[in-house]
Amino acid sequence: MNYGSVIFLGVFATFVASWWGMIFAPQLQLGSQQPKVPEGASMAYPTLRPGVAAQGHKVYVAAGCVQCHSQQVRQQGYVFDVLLTGTTNQQGTAKALYALGIKDGTQLISSATDTTPQPVRKNISQAEANRIQKTLTDSGATAPMLFIPIGADIQRGWGFRQSVAQDYLYENPVQIGNSRLGPDLTNIGARQPDAQWHLRHLYNPRIDIKGSTMPAYQYFFEKRKIGKTPSPDALKLPPEFAPAAGYEIVPKPETLRLVAYLQSLRTMTPLFEAPMTQLPQVKPAGDTNAPAGTNAPTATNAPTPKTNSPSTNTPAK
């Protein structure tokens, strides 16, 4: 340990090893990722953002939104629902249902169609779902299974499934974030599709969300005298937040781009590595920060589920 060259070569060798292991090898695996067409879909995923939203991404980066908002949904696991959409053997299926502890099986069968699937069991483990599905299928019934991702983030409405590497393919720079001082924005576009809401929220977050600690981004807006006709873009503000009479608040061009970007933030495509069958329900505007109510939304109004992942080969998490 008394030669500079020994230190240099040793450090060089150990560091090269880590560079190969932590940069080069992952690049071989992740760097070759391509957009792919999920099973049952017609378009490759992910898609490039439209131009305005892509410009809005730059505004998002420049304003440092990432300091408080992450874009990664974490998931704790899955639960499964087994549905009934029809049967070729009413009696056999009714028996099978009775064996599963469902007394009014015939009623269930009669109301089960492709468009109105009836839940047989909800929120069960994969093994149990497989068992029930097999029992029903053996009796001649069509019994699809729903993959329902669960987790705190998903329950809160921050996303429909966990984020995976594929989701970030076209992001640059990726704004995944490491702090959740504000809500996660992975799905803000689905949660809150209303552009006016976003503009109001940027102008003063406390208009719609009382007690919010988000800064008011008033430099994104221009306060100006109303001309002959009011600007069509001018914000419609509640009286206590409105500017003085004769003035209007108009968003600057980059603000509109930022909002376009926020609206484009939605991750709802099921992937092989992140399967889900529950078609997402877009929540009504206005309660973006409220919890989603239930993490296993009602299956009754869901269209015929298409399972995009082989049920026997589901990643556990």
Next chain:
Amino acid sequence: MNGSTSTSSAPSLRREDVVRDIESSAATPLALMFFASLAWLVVSAVFALISSVKLHSPVILANCEWLSYGHTRPAANDTFVYGFASQAGIAIALWMLCRLGSVRLFAPIGATIAAIFWNVGVALGTVGILRGDTTGFEWLEFPTYGSAMFFCAFLVLAVIALVTFARRHDRELYPSQWYIIAALLWFPWLYTTARLLLVWHPVRGAMQFLVNGWFASGLFTLWLGALGVAVLYYFIPKLGNGQLYSRALAILGFWTLAVFGPWMAGLYHGLPLPSWIVSVSIAATVLTLVPLVATVMNLWNTRRFPASDCARIWFTTSLIFFAITGVLNVAVALCPAVPLTVIVEAAQVIALYGFIGFALFGAIFQIVPRITGADLTCGSRGKLTWWCTMLGILFFSGALLLGGFVQGRKLMDGSVPSIDIMNAMKPFIRASTLGLLLLLIGNIAIFGSVAKMLYDCCRRCCSCCCPGDKQAKDAKLKTARAAR
């Protein structure tokens, strides 16, 4: 300590003259770098304070685009790391290389010019962040016009350090030198890889946050951490009886850090990355407990300070925070509720102020008096700095550890709406603001103290290389350097 001053180059000279000659060779660039780095430290604390206030009072400075939270927080982080810690660290590294190798600093004029460019680069980068030119990657926010200048200046200083090292008269190496040489290799490699793969020729998608995490953990462990350990290895024996407890343990600590350290990319389960990468990162993070235990044990047993020496407190505190930092790193990696909460921020302050900050402060309080000829005794400003920094760290990290615990619990409970999470954290964030205020006072105190020493020196002789009051200085050098 094996770096005893060699007299082979000038056998007729007294040892103290040789030492003074060596120290004065580096005086100008070091004085500049210490002054500038401490100025950045104050700037960083101001930015951090503004950010923290904004978290609970979002209306403050709301109309100022340059001072929005999204700008001040990265500005606070980057000015601390590149303006203060890296600059002061490399200045101290230069000084240690000169002293341990008994050699004059190579090209002090070049080092001075590089230091000027370094600071211009950091200033440009900071302005870039404030006006929204950030790259969007944590710890790499400086836009290219700032980072390129800063990095070129770094390269010049690194070359000067390596040439100084190569020309050393004492050929035997001491652990501080291992860490400095390794850090001077690690940092440019980390930085160029990260800039190349993130900014100049961006990798796609998920690779970006892997590269960013790899860089960030390397920046803390292999660059700032290695410099901090080098400082501790130098000053703890020097202030004591001069004997290192165990060279074998030092070798073990160094090589295990070199092997495991680069693999800890700061990843955690739940990140959208292939599991094997996350597992490797966590395993490496746990394994860095080996170098941590080896180094802390070695230095802890080395401490044999005379009871009257007030300088010991800096290094003892730093050593304790070093141990805490290592343990917190493992906790952050292993506990799924911790990432994305403010616990991460608390851990950062413990690492940056507690471990690296205290080590650098202590070293600055040792070195600046020697190059300016000022009084080496502990002044009241030194005490004020220590107390404010210590209380600031305790307040800030204590509040955010508790707040992060609450936040993590609520984040993991999906029935809690996000607005409630933030409101539950407000009291903790208010307390952390108080901590930052204390840190700012401490930073101003050390800046004022060093600025005064430099000012006195300049006023006395219009040049920092002036020996000053020779007799008094000689006496002080003798007492302070009993180890040699």
